[in-house]
Amino acid sequence: xxxxxxxxxxxxxxxxxxxxxxxxxxxxxxxxxxxIYARWEASGLFNPDNLPDLxxxxxxxxxxxxxxxxxxxxxxxxxxxxxGNALQDLMIRFxxxxxxxxxxxxxxxxxAIATQVKVEGILREQGMKNPRRELGRxxxxxxxxxxxxxxxxxxxxxxxxxxxxxxWSREAxxxxxxxxxxVNRLFEMMHEDGLIERGDRIVxxxxxxxxxxxxxxxxxKETVARFLTFKYDRDFPIVISSTRPETKFGDTAVAVHPDDxxxxxxxxxxxxxTFCGQKLTVRVIADREVDPEFGTGAxxxxxxxxxxxxxxxxxQSPVLPTVQVxxxxxxxxxxxxxxxxxxxxxxxxVKIEAALQAAxxxxxxxxxxxxxxVAERGGMPVEQLPxxxxxVRANKEFTLRQDTLGMWKKGExxxxxxxxxxxxxxxxxxxxxxxxxxxxxHWIDNLRDWCISRQIWFGHRVPAWHRGEEIVVGAEKPxxxxxxxxxxxLDTWFSSGSWTFSTLGWPDKYAGGVKEGDLAKFHPTxxxxxxxxxxxxxxxxxxxxxxxxxxxxxxxTAYLHGLVRDEQGRKMSKSLGNIIDPLVVSEKxxxxxxxxxxxxxxxPGNDMRISEEKIGYFRNFTNKLxxxxxxxxxxxPGLARPSGRPExxxxxxxxxxxxxxxxxxxxSDDLEKLVLSRPGETLRDFTWNDLADWYLEIAKxxxxxxxxxxxxxxxxxxxxxxxxPFVTEEIWAHTFAxxxxxxxMVAEWPVATGAVADESDxxxxxxxxxxxxxxxxxxxxxxxxxGKRVDTYVFCGSDDxxxxxxxxxxxxxxxxAGQIHAAACGKSEGMPRPQHAASGMAGTTEVLISLEGxxxxxxxxxxxxxxxxxxxxxxxxxxxxxxxxxFVARAPEKVIALERQKLADAKEKAEKLxxxxxxxx
RNA sequence: GGACGCUUAGCUCAGCUGGUUAGAGCACCUCGUUUACACCGAGGGGGUCGUAGGUUCGAAUCCUACAGCGUCCACCA
Numbered sequence: 001x002x003x004x005x006x007x008x009x010x011x012x013x014x015x016x017x018x019x020x021x022x023x024x025x026x027x028x029x030x031x032x033x034x035x036i037y038a039r040w041e042a043s044g045l046f047n048p049d050n051l052p053d054l055x056x057x058x059x060x061x062x063x064x065x066x067x068x069x070x071x072x073x074x075x076x077x078x079x080x081x082x083x084g085n086a087l088q089d090l091m092i093r094f095x096x097x098x099x100x101x102x103x104x105x106x107x108x109x110x111x112a113i114a115t116q117v118k119v120e121g122i123l124r125e126q127g128m129k130n131p132r133r134e135l136g137r138x139x140x141x142x143x144x145x146x147x148x149x150x151x152x153x154x155x156x157x158x159x160x161x162x163x164x165x166x167x168w169s170r171e172a173x174x175x176x177x178x179x180x181x182x183v184n185r186l187f188e189m190m191h192e193d194g195l196i197e198r199g200d201r202i203v204x205x206x207x208x209x210x211x212x213x214x215x216x217x218x219x220x221k222e223t224v225a226r227f228l229t230f231k232y233d234r235d236f237p238i239v240i241s242s243t244r245p246e247t248k249f250g251d252t253a254v255a256v257h258p259d260d261x262x263x264x265x266x267x268x269x270x271x272x273x274t275f276c277g278q279k280l281t282v283r284v285i286a287d288r289e290v291d292p293e294f295g296t297g298a299x300x301x302x303x304x305x306x307x308x309x310x311x312x313x314x315x316q317s318p319v320l321p322t323v324q325v326x327x328x329x330x331x332x333x334x335x336x337x338x339x340x341x342x343x344x345x346x347x348x349x350v351k352i353e354a355a356l357q358a359a360x361x362x363x364x365x366x367x368x369x370x371x372x373x374v375a376e377r378g379g380m381p382v383e384q385l386p387x388x389x390x391x392v393r394a395n396k397e398f399t400l401r402q403d404t405l406g407m408w409k410k411g412e413x414x415x416x417x418x419x420x421x422x423x424x425x426x427x428x429x430x431x432x433x434x435x436x437x438x439x440x441x442h443w444i445d446n447l448r449d450w451c452i453s454r455q456i457w458f459g460h461r462v463p464a465w466h467r468g469e470e471i472v473v474g475a476e477k478p479x480x481x482x483x484x485x486x487x488x489x490l491d492t493w494f495s496s497g498s499w500t501f502s503t504l505g506w507p508d509k510y511a512g513g514v515k516e517g518d519l520a521k522f523h524p525t526x527x528x529x530x531x532x533x534x535x536x537x538x539x540x541x542x543x544x545x546x547x548x549x550x551x552x553x554x555x556x557t558a559y560l561h562g563l564v565r566d567e568q569g570r571k572m573s574k575s576l577g578n579i580i581d582p583l584v585v586s587e588k589x590x591x592x593x594x595x596x597x598x599x600x601x602x603x604p605g606n607d608m609r610i611s612e613e614k615i616g617y618f619r620n621f622t623n624k625l626x627x628x629x630x631x632x633x634x635x636x637p638g639l640a641r642p643s644g645r646p647e648x649x650x651x652x653x654x655x656x657x658x659x660x661x662x663x664x665x666x667x668s669d670d671l672e673k674l675v676l677s678r679p680g681e682t683l684r685d686f687t688w689n690d691l692a693d694w695y696l697e698i699a700k701x702x703x704x705x706x707x708x709x710x711x712x713x714x715x716x717x718x719x720x721x722x723x724x725p726f727v728t729e730e731i732w733a734h735t736f737a738x739x740x741x742x743x744x745m746v747a748e749w750p751v752a753t754g755a756v757a758d759e760s761d762x763x764x765x766x767x768x769x770x771x772x773x774x775x776x777x778x779x780x781x782x783x784x785x786x787g788k789r790v791d792t793y794v795f796c797g798s799d800d801x802x803x804x805x806x807x808x809x810x811x812x813x814x815x816x817a818g819q820i821h822a823a824a825c826g827k828s829e830g831m832p833r834p835q836h837a838a839s840g841m842a843g844t845t846e847v848l849i850s851l852e853g854x855x856x857x858x859x860x861x862x863x864x865x866x867x868x869x870x871x872x873x874x875x876x877x878x879x880x881x882x883x884x885x886x887f888v889a890r891a892p893e894k895v896i897a898l899e900r901q902k903l904a905d906a907k908e909k910a911e912k913l914x915x916x917x918x919x920x921x
Numbered sequence: 922g923g924a925c926g927c928u929u930a931g932c933u934c935a936g937c938u939g940g941u942u943a944g945a946g947c948a949c950c951u952c953g954u955u956u957a958c959a960c961c962g963a964g965g966g967g968g969u970c971g972u973a974g975g976u977u978c979g980a981a982u983c984c985u986a987c988a989g990c991g992u993c994c995a996c997c998a
Contacts, residue, residue, distance in 0.1 A: 026960065220996075227998090242998060255998085291997055299998040306998080371996060435925060439993065442924070446994075535993095562992095567933085569991095589960095601934065601946095606926085607992090609933065617946070620960040631957030681935075681945080696957075773964085779952095780964040786953055816955090874942055886978040895940050895979090902942085 023633075023734065027626035029590030032730045037160055040729075045746055046167045048101040055748055064095035065103045065525040067500050067555075068159075068166060069538070070174055072111035073151040074118045077158040079564045079572065079610065080531055082582035083602065085162045086595040087561060087676055088529050092165055093722035094671045097749040103522050105503050106159060106166040108152045110175035112459035112492035115151075117209060117377060119144045119458075137457050144458045148175075158583060163591050163725050165745065170518075172503040174495050175460070182502035183495045184463045184475035186549060191473045193398045195416060195548075196390060196452070198464075198471065202303075202310045203387050203451050204373070207330030208380040211455040212389055214491060215448060216536050218382050220371040226349075229296060229364040230356050232273035232280060237266060239363060241295035243370055244305075245356070246348035249278050249336045250325040253301035255312060258286035260297055276355050277337040283320065287312050304386050307448075324386055345383070390453040390462060390488070392416070403513035404551025419547040420444050420540060428553045429543060432674060433605035436535060436560060443536050452491045459489030493537055497545035500525050500554035510550070525555045527674065532560035532605055559674055560605055564598070567611035585615050592724035593619035599723060600680040621684065622727045625720065628692055629731040632713045635699065638706035641736040642714055645753050646707035650806060652698045653708055655765040657753075659690045660715055665752040667719055680723050687716060694769065701813050702806070710736075715750045768807055770842035775815035778838045778849050781863065789818035790849045793834055796824050797844025797908055817849070839916040841867065844908045846916070861920050868913040871906050878903040 044050040051060055066088050071081050088104060096102035123131035123143065132140055152173065159166070172179065190196040204213040225243040232240075238254050256263040266284040273280055282300075289312060290299060303313035304324040313320035327333040332340045332348050340348050356362040373382045394417050402410050407428070408419065421444050423429045424437055431437045453462055463475045464486040472478045477485070498506070504518040515523065524546075530538065539558050546554035565571060566578040573579070586594045589612075596618040602608045633639060648654045663686040667679040691712065699705045714736050721728040721744050732744035775792055784790060792815070796803065803811075808820045823831045834850040838860060841847070881887055882899060891899075 025958070220994095240998080244998085289997095294997045301998085308996090308998080433926095436993095438925070442994065532992095611933090613947070614933080616960080620958095623960045624958065627958035627961085629957085634957070678935085685945085692957085693962085700955095776963060777965085783952085786963095787955090870942075877942080881979080884978060888978080890978045891940075898940080906942085 023626075023630055025627070025630075027590070027623045027727055027730075029592065029622070029726060030587070033161075033163070033591055033726050036726055036729050037163060039740075040165065040743065040745060041160075041168070043741065043743060045743065046104070046165050047169050048103045048167065051096065051101060052746060054099045058099075060099055060101045062100045063103065063522050063526075064092070064100040065105070065522040066092055066527050066529065067503060067525055068104060068106045068164075069528070069530040069534075070107040070109035070172070070496070070499065071155050071159075072109050072114050073148040073155065074111055074114050075151055076154055077162075077582060079580050079582050079598070081159075082162055082594065083561055083564055083598045084529055084531070085159060085164050086598045087559070087602070088527075089162075089164050089166075089595075089725070090599060090676055090722045091527055091529070091671075091674070093725060093745065094749070096165070096745070097718065097721065097747060099748065101521070103170070104164070104166040105170050105172065106156075106164070106168060107172035107174070107499075107503065108155055109496060110148055110173065110458065110492065112489060113209070113211065113454060113456050114377065114492075115148055116144055116456045116458040119147045120209075122147070132457070141457055148458075161583060161586060161591065163595070165725070170503070172499075174492070174499070178505075178508075179495055179498070179502050180460055181475075181508070182498045182506055183460045183490065185507045186494075186498060186545065187463050187490070188473055188475070189401070189549065190392065193401070195393050195396055195398055196473075197393060198388060198390050200386055200388050201391065201449070201451070202305075202307045202384050203389055205328060205383045205385045205387070206375045206378070206380065207328065207383055208375070208378055209456065210328065212387065212451050212453065213375060213382060214451055214493070217376045218373050219376045221374045221379070223370055223372045224367055225370040225372075226353070227295075227366040227368040227370075228353060228356070228362060229366075230362045232275040232282070232300075233359075233361065236271055236273040236282075238263060238284065238298045239296045240298050240300045242300060243368070244345075244349065245352040246332065246340070246345050247302045247305045247325060248275055248300050248352075249280070249332075249340075250302045250304045250323040251275075251280055251282055251300040252303060252320045252323060253283045253285045253313065253316070254298050255285050255287045255290050255301050256298045257290045257292040258288060260290075260292045263298060276352055277339070281321075283316075285312075285316055285320070287315065305384050307384055310386075322386055326383055326385060328385065330381075330383060389451050390464075392450040392452055392494075394447045394449055400551065404549075405513060405515070406551055407553070408547065408551050410551070416544055416548060417444055417447060420543050423543045423547050423553050429555065430557045431535075431539075432557060432559045433603075436532065436605060440535060440540065443540065450491075452494045453486075453488040454491055455487075456489055459492060460495055462486040462488045462490060493541050496538060497541035498549070500528070500542055501546055501550060506549070513551075515550075523550070524553050527557045527559055528555040529559040529561065532562055535560060557674060561602060562605055562607035565607050565609050567609050567613070569607075569609055580610060580612070585612065588612075589615045589619040590622055590726070592622045592727050596621065596680065596724060600677050600684070602677050621688070622724060624688060624692065625716075625724075625727060626731065628687070628696065628716075629713060629735065631696060632709045633735060636706040636709040639710050639735060640706075641738070642707065642711040646711050648708070649704070650702055651761060651764055651768075651804070652695060652702065652810070653705075654761050656690065656695045656708070656712060658762065659686060660712055661752040661754065664715065664719065664750050668749070668752075671722075683716075683719055683723070687720070691716065697814060698810055701810055717744060718747050718750050721745065721747075764803070764807070767803070767842070767845065768811060771803075771845060771847055772811055772815045774840045774842040774845075774847045775811070775817055775849060778840050778847065779816070782838045782849075782851060782860075784849070784851070787816075789816055790851065791819045791821070791834065792817040792850070793831070793837070793846075793848040794820060794822040795831070795846040795848075796822070797846075797905070797912075833919075837919075839864070839919075841909050841912065844905050844912070846912050857920060861917065864913055864917050864920070868910060868917065871910040871913060875903065875906045875910055878906060 053059055069084060071077060092102050092104040120131050128134050187196060204218050206213050227241060227243050228245055229239060229241040240254060242248060267286045270281060270283045273282060301309045301312055303310045303320055303322040305326060323335060325333055325335050326345060330344060332343050334341055374380060375382050395415055397413050397415055400408055400410050400412050400414060404410055424431060424440060431440060463473060465472045465478050465483040466486060467482045477483050501519060501523055504523050506519055509516040509519040542554040546552060570576060570578060582594055593615050597610060597615045648657055663682060666682050670679040717728045717732055729744045771794060803822055808822055812820050821831055834848055836852060837848040837850050839848045878899060882903060888896060
């Protein structure tokens with residue numbers, strides 16, 4: 001890794017110069033990105049097992065692991081994926097350069113229902129009416145598998161385009177054989193522990209896609225509903241209300257509040273009213289959940305079609321019977337009178353209202369706002385139906401297995417809910433941003449049993465076998481004849497819940513509670529970075545699965561990014577036409593620019609806005625860095641890979657090294673803490689302001705900067721690499737790379753070497769900048785011709801650092817001053833003041849430029865007067881503050897000293913401005 | 922109904938545990954073809970930090986209430 005003894009300096013320099021000249025003036029990402037990615041991939045360095053030892057031969061020991069949230073194989077990557085990729089690659093590349101064994105494991109998600117729905121849609125567009133029926137299970141699945149395969153390929157290609165340094169040799173798919181073994185094993189274990197059971201419960205049913213849904217897949221949509229107040233029949237003594245009269249055929253009770261005097265006499269009695277031609281058996285029950293203020297204070301209880309009613313029914317003794325009146329097709333079933341059978345719920349609702357009206361039973365109709373449960377996917381209404389399904393029991397007590405790792409005590413009684421809660425409460429899993437932990441706990445508190453069986457075809461088949469009434473759980477078909485595998489598939493989140501450990505070899509690499517291979521090396525993972533919208537769907541379920549199966553958390557930190565919105569803050573959607581396709585903008589502006597625009601200004605949990613304008617800004621920045629490199633290559637003929645920190649020769653050298661050190665320290669510290677936006681901003685400020693605008697300009701003046709420029713540029717490239725890998729790697733190849741196989745990607749992260757500029761250096765440099773700015777300002781306001789050099793006089797204030805000859809030359813050049821007359825504090829007596837001059841203040845330093853005739857004396861006077869007024873006002877404010885006895889008595893010594901200094905400076909400034917004003921007369 | 926978050930320059934946002942004469946980028950105005958960069962450089966204008974109280978020597982920063990916006994959860998049959 002040493003280049004010190006390369007070619008003789010001169011020829012190396014010449015080569016460099018011509019190389020720089022050969023570089024185009026503008027960086028063109030299109031020409032280099034694909035080739036760079038191909039070289040990275042070919043190097044094998046994405047695989048942590050191939051990473052080189054550290055300097056001094058030290059082995060990499062500490063792992064750093066991220067599991068890529070597998071994108072759904074439903075199409076193409078969107079800007080949300082690109083955001084995740086940029087953030088994860090940033091963390092991975094930083095930690096790789098820091099010397100860790102960095103593993104970023106990629107993959108894709110079969111996404112069961114989402115993919116099947118997508119393919120059904122495509123087949124319908126192609127003319128099929130009912131693809132599932134027309135094709136049959138086997139043929140239909142072939143179509144889905146084919147689609148998923150294509151989609152998977154596209155996604156992997158797109159992930160490469162984004163520059164993701166993930167280990168493709170370990171790529172996983174949620175629906176491959178290894179993941180299937182994990183799913184089956186988990187199902188068996190949980191079944192053995194009584195945590196998975198088959199039961200008759202009320203489930204969410206999607207009549208359109210003909211499948212159950214979990215609670216999290218159901219959303220509430222506000223709608224206007226007709227709220228009917230009526231009686232079942234003339235003789236029934238209680239008036240009830242409902243927005244869904246069609247379900248009343250399934251009523252088995254009327255519930256009232258136990259303290260409601262109006263109905264107390266009826267409680268416990270059973271009636272047999274006839275509702276729209278159907279004889280009901282209705283018990284009047286008391287339940288504290290009933291709100292006596294709402295409606296009539298009495299409600300018809302329909303245990304078959306409402307989870308809440310079902311809960312109420314279960315609390316009764318004896319338990320209320322369940323009468324199902326709606327079928328899986330979303331239509332009234334045979335349990336209702338003939339005239340209603342086969343009607344959709346909507347049709348039945350209208351018909352019943354009319355019937356009640358005709359019979360004189362309808363007392364009132366009111367339009368009310370109501371939240372209707374609809375499918376998260378598709379938006380169609382969801383029915384609650386009683387069905388026999390498989391459930392994960394969140395509240396069931398069980399005994400922790402003996403072969404878990406013992407982060408939780410083996411053999412103890414617990415519940416899945418408690419495991420999920422404790423993982424975060426104990427601090428073993430940290431959620432960023434922290435406020436999401438509350439949301440997480442709240443979700444756990446409200447969690448019901450999780451229905452995991454789905455009636456769709458694409459997915460992991462439930463590992464259970466039926467023969468008549470017999471059921472056997474297991475991946476293998478039981479011996480004997482007549483066994484049929486359960487036709488249902490598992491909720492896609494059941495399989496993705498095991499993502500962090502199934503991808504590392506579980507269960508094969510987990511014998512008797514001992515982790516082996518990758519599982520031992522990389523689990524628990526370090527960070528799980530994903531969108532905040534899947535906190536419940538996925539984060540919570542991974543914690544559940546991992547703590548249950550391994551007794552170990554899946555990751556130490558869950559980092560949740562917000563939604564990416566358009567520049568007006570709207571969600572991106574096809575219908576709005578405001579979608580930003582990461583690949584399209586990468587093509588236009590370069591991948592690095594896209595990545596920067598997704599990382600800078602992005603804080604965990606908060607939505608962020610993105611626009612082409614913003615990406616364009618970062619494209620400009622990549623070009624800026626490119627040109628900084630071009631400049632360094634041209635102006636430093638001895639450019640070479642630095643072996644250590646060079647010896648600074650001038651004030652500017654000491655200053656830039658100190659600034660670089662501070663930048664390295666701050667950027668490293670932030671990235672360690674997973675603060676990802678601020679370090680990018682810190683770096684940008686350093687690169688653009690300190691380095692390009694000041695140091696490089698000074699380097700042109702001072703010269704002899706080969707070592708300094710080599711050192712600073714190489715550090716800057718390393719610091720930027722995790723943020724914008726392509727342009728930095730490309731520059732590296734043209735500058736410091738020892739050969740084709742020497743990648744910046746595995747260069748070691750810079751270390752702050754300790755401040756080299758003391759406080760007086762920093763102060764002197766700041767003063768230099770202020771003086772330059774003041775002169776430029778004077779020239780600009782007095783419209784001095786651009787090329788014209790004017791004599792300049794600088795009178796340092798009482799607190800100013802001495803300005804040396806070398807610095808005067810810098811000031812003169814940067815500010816295009818002519819001769820500079822300068823005097824340090826207390827040495828200005830002999831120095832002449834110009835006759836005709838424009839004057840200004842750089843802090844307490846007076847700056848005058850000699851002018852033949854002022855452009856506008858009145859304007860100049862007004863300008864100085866304004867400046868004086870501000871200074872005078874500040875003097876007043878500060879004086880008042882320091883005259884305040886309470887302030888002087890209570891504020892800390894340091895603050896008081898600081899305020900005194902500010903007052904003194906302001907006074908000095910005001911005095912000098914007074915003199916300047918006088919001189920104008 | 923409950924919880925959480927946001928409200929700082931025309932726009933997008935920084936301002937960590939209270940002490941800056943309140944910052945950046947974009948946009949805007951003026952000037953500039955100086956051999957890294959016009960995907961650039963130099964200079965400039967622009968904010969009583971949502972409102973009202975409170976704590977404090979001192980509040981954009983802490984507390985309370987209110988308003989507006991947003992998100993999540995629950996859901997009254």
